[in-house]
Amino acid sequence: MPQGPDTEKPLPPVVVLVRPQLGENIGKAARAMLNFGLTEMRLVAPRDGWPNPSAGPAAAGADIVLEQAKVYATTAEAVADCAHVYATTVRKRGDTKPVLTPEAAATAIHSVSGRSALLFGPERSGLDIQDVSLARTILTVPINPAFGSLNLAQAVILCAYEWSKAEMLVQPPLTDQLPSAPQADLDGLIDHLEVMLEPKGYFFPEDRADATRRTLRNVLTRPGWNALEVRTLRGVLTTLGRRLRN
Amino acid sequence: MPQGPDTEKPLPPVVVLVRPQLGENIGKAARAMLNFGLTEMRLVAPRDGWPNPSAGPAAAGADIVLEQAKVYATTAEAVADCAHVYATTVRKRGDTKPVLTPEAAATAIHSVSGRSALLFGPERSGLDIQDVSLARTILTVPINPAFGSLNLAQAVILCAYEWSKAEMLVQPPLTDQLPSAPQADLDGLIDHLEVMLEPKGYFFPEDRADATRRTLRNVLTRPGWNALEVRTLRGVLTTLGRRLRN
Numbered sequence: 001m002p003q004g005p006d007t008e009k010p011l012p013p014v015v016v017l018v019r020p021q022l023g024e025n026i027g028k029a030a031r032a033m034l035n036f037g038l039t040e041m042r043l044v045a046p047r048d049g050w051p052n053p054s055a056g057p058a059a060a061g062a063d064i065v066l067e068q069a070k071v072y073a074t075t076a077e078a079v080a081d082c083a084h085v086y087a088t089t090v091r092k093r094g095d096t097k098p099v100l101t102p103e104a105a106a107t108a109i110h111s112v113s114g115r116s117a118l119l120f121g122p123e124r125s126g127l128d129i130q131d132v133s134l135a136r137t138i139l140t141v142p143i144n145p146a147f148g149s150l151n152l153a154q155a156v157i158l159c160a161y162e163w164s165k166a167e168m169l170v171q172p173p174l175t176d177q178l179p180s181a182p183q184a185d186l187d188g189l190i191d192h193l194e195v196m197l198e199p200k201g202y203f204f205p206e207d208r209a210d211a212t213r214r215t216l217r218n219v220l221t222r223p224g225w226n227a228l229e230v231r232t233l234r235g236v237l238t239t240l241g242r243r244l245r246n
Numbered sequence: 247m248p249q250g251p252d253t254e255k256p257l258p259p260v261v262v263l264v265r266p267q268l269g270e271n272i273g274k275a276a277r278a279m280l281n282f283g284l285t286e287m288r289l290v291a292p293r294d295g296w297p298n299p300s301a302g303p304a305a306a307g308a309d310i311v312l313e314q315a316k317v318y319a320t321t322a323e324a325v326a327d328c329a330h331v332y333a334t335t336v337r338k339r340g341d342t343k344p345v346l347t348p349e350a351a352a353t354a355i356h357s358v359s360g361r362s363a364l365l366f367g368p369e370r371s372g373l374d375i376q377d378v379s380l381a382r383t384i385l386t387v388p389i390n391p392a393f394g395s396l397n398l399a400q401a402v403i404l405c406a407y408e409w410s411k412a413e414m415l416v417q418p419p420l421t422d423q424l425p426s427a428p429q430a431d432l433d434g435l436i437d438h439l440e441v442m443l444e445p446k447g448y449f450f451p452e453d454r455a456d457a458t459r460r461t462l463r464n465v466l467t468r469p470g471w472n473a474l475e476v477r478t479l480r481g482v483l484t485t486l487g488r489r490l491r492n
Contacts, residue, residue, distance in 0.1 A: 032400065034393045060395050103411070142410070147280045149306050154278070157400055158407055164388070165349070178342070193482070202485040219478050223469035226342075232465050236439070239448040240486050 012037065013086075013109050013116040013163060015156060016078050018044045018131055021123050025152045027058025029120070030065035032157035036164035041069040042078045047122075075119065075131045083114025087135035088155055089127050090148065099138045106162035108137075118159055123152050178226035185230045190220055192237050258283065259332075259355050259362040259409060261402060262324050264290045264377055267369045273304025274399035275366070276311035282406035283413065287315040288324045293368075321365065321377045322433065329360025329426035330470075333381035334401055335373050336394065342464060345384045352408035354383075360425030364405055369398050379460045380429070382467050424472035431476045436466055438483050 015033055020026050020043065030041060043050055050071045059066055072078035079085050086105055087097075100108065109116045119135060121127030132138070141150060141158055150158075194203075194213065203209040225233070261279055266272050266289065276287060289296055296317045305312055318324035325331050332351055333343075346354065355362045365381060367373030378384070387396060387404055396404075440449075440459065449455040471479070 031395055035389055035396055035400070037390045060397075062393060062395070141407075143281055144283045144410075147308065149277060149308070150281055151306075154281070154400075154403055157403070161387075161404055164390070197482065197485055200485050200488045202482070215478055216482070219469075219471065219475045222471065222475070223465075225465065225468070229465045229468070232461060236443065236448070236462070239443055239446050242446045 010110060010113055011115050012040065012167075013118050014040045014042055014079075014082060015160075016042045016044060016075065016117050016119045017046070017152070018075050018078075018119055018127060019047060019122045020120075020152065021047045023048060023052030023054030024058040025123055026052060026069075027055035027060075027062075027066065028153035029156045030055070030059040030062040030069075032153050033160050034062035034065050035157065036160035037167060038160045038163065039065055039068065041065050042117075043069055043071045044075050044078050045073060046071065075134055079117045079119070079134060081115060082117040084109065084112060084116040084137070085119060085135040086116065086137050086139040087119045087127050087132045088139045088141075088159065089121065089132060090140060097132075097136065097138050099140050102139060102141055102159045102162040105137070105139045105159070106166045109163060110166045118156075120152055120155055178228060180224040181227040181230045185227055186221065186225070189230050189233055189237075190217055192234060193220075196237060196241055256356060256359055257361050258286065258413075259364050260286045260288055260325075260328060261406075262288045262290060262321070262363050262365045263292070263398070264321050264324075264365055264373060265293060265368045266366075266398070267293045269294060269298030269300030270304040271369055271398045272298060272315075273301035273306075273308075273312065275402045276301070276305040276308040276315075278399050278403035279406050280308040280311050281403065282410035284406045284409065285311055285314065287311050288363075289315055289317045290321050290324050291319060292317065321380055322429070325363045325365070325380060326430040326433070327361060327428050328363040329428055330355070330358060330362040330383070331365065331381040331429060332362065332383050332385040333365045333373050333378045334385045334387075334405065335367065335378060336386060341384055343378075343382065343384050343468070345386050348385060348387055348405045348408040351383070351385045351405070352412045355409060356412045358425065360428070364402075366398055366401055375460065379463050379467070382426075382470055424474065426470040427473040427476045431473055432467065432471070435476050435479055435483075436463055438480060439466075442483060442487055 015029065015038060017026060017029060026043065026046065033039065033041065046052065050069070051066070055066050056063060118139065119127055119131060121131065139159065141155060143150060193216070197203065203212055261275065261284055263272060263275060272289065272292065279285065279287065292298065296315070301312050302309060364385065365373055365377060367377065385405065387401060389396060439462070443449065449458050
């Protein structure tokens with residue numbers, strides 16, 4: 001794009017799977033990525049070669065991510081064009097790099113120019129010390145200390161999800177909720193109900209009547225019903241006021 | 247716990263899997279939950295019965311969640327003790343309930359007293375309209391509009407993850423608002439009203455009766471009335487059912 005670096009929107013991060021073992025997990029990672037708008041996958045020395053026939057079915061339609069995936073011999077080559085490399089790993093004693101959550105990493109990725117890469121290690125062992133050393137930052141998902149069992153696709157989806165939140169992929173979901181009915185409609189409902197309750201002794205004794213009316217109004221004001229809902233309730237009251245059919 | 251309602255920390259939400267199909271997915275959901283500290287799973291009419299031998303291996307060690315899972319015949323029974331029910335579903339045109347992201351729902355769950363439940367539908371079809379009508383709020387994960395393919399365990403992990411994030415923050419003091427009444431109280435109110443409306447022809451014609459019941463339920467679910475308010479309304483109905491004094 002012909003824009004200058006200071007107006008340019010950061011590119012989405014690259015997802016780098018380092019020595020992934022199962023094709024199925026590569027497919028699941030692709031699906032997780034595309035769900036949240038990430039499309040660029042890089043594979044470092046996949047154990048079973050590439051392409052891998054197990055990846056497609058697990059991708060559940062995210063084929064475009066798999067088709068465009070690029071394969072590299074080393075992690076260093078895979079991130080050579082990236083300005084910001086994050087190593088996803090559990091935090092270890094003696095880490096000397098900054099450790100960010102997926103949320104903080106997403107904020108960082110959105111606020112810098114230059115390409116970012118997220119490194120994910122092999123299913124069993126995770127990233128090795130050599131891979132981690134390529135990164136400027138460690139990315140750790142805060143997890144239940146008594147049960148840390150996050151698999152590859154889960155780690156990918158949480159990172160992609162956090163990135164997409166800042167990206168505003170879709171507008172924050174508005175509802176089709178109608179506005180609350182005007183006060184006059186609500187008053188009409190309350191009057192209707194009071195007129196029905198009065199002759200049945202609901203506001204007896206007399207000296208409690210005002211408090212009882214306030215209680216009733218508070219209960220019916222709380223919902224913020226819209227005009228349709230108020231109309232439904234007027235219909236309910238009209239029906240309740242009918243004599244039994246026979 | 248012996249603490250008063252204003253110091254009490256909200257309980258973690260219950261995860262309700264409605265008519266789940268594959269045991270493997272139940273296991274994956276359990277793993278996703280426990281990773282982020284959620285332990286209470288409820289199963290509504292699991293297709294292949296319960297326990298399911300495929301669940302354990304997929305849980306990858308989260309056996310405690312599976313062992314403690316409770317089975318219910320209906321969604322209504324599964325959430326009867328819950329004050330706040332969230333239906334995870336994609337947003338549809340014409341939704342009349344508020345729609346929250348997992349993040350906003352997590353904030354809401356942490357800021358109210360009363361138990362919350364997160365409903366997740368069957369793998370293929372998602373929650374049906376009847377299940378959704380039980381909920382006060384819709385929970386939708388904002389997703390790539392060109393590729394929405396979130397599976398059950400992925401939806402569960404994103405909700406659990408968001409919940410766990412707020413869990414690590416300092417808890418803001420709860421308000422003095424009474425908690426919403428348990429779902430069973432609300433059901434009692436709705437039943438009471440329906441019993442009164444039925445003989446007066448409110449649910450006529452027959453082929454519209456289900457839709458009419460849902461409309462009524464939606465209107466009455468919206469407010470989030472507390473137990474006192476529900477009791478007030480029961481009193482109103484009892485009074486309306488009386489014969490006129492003379």
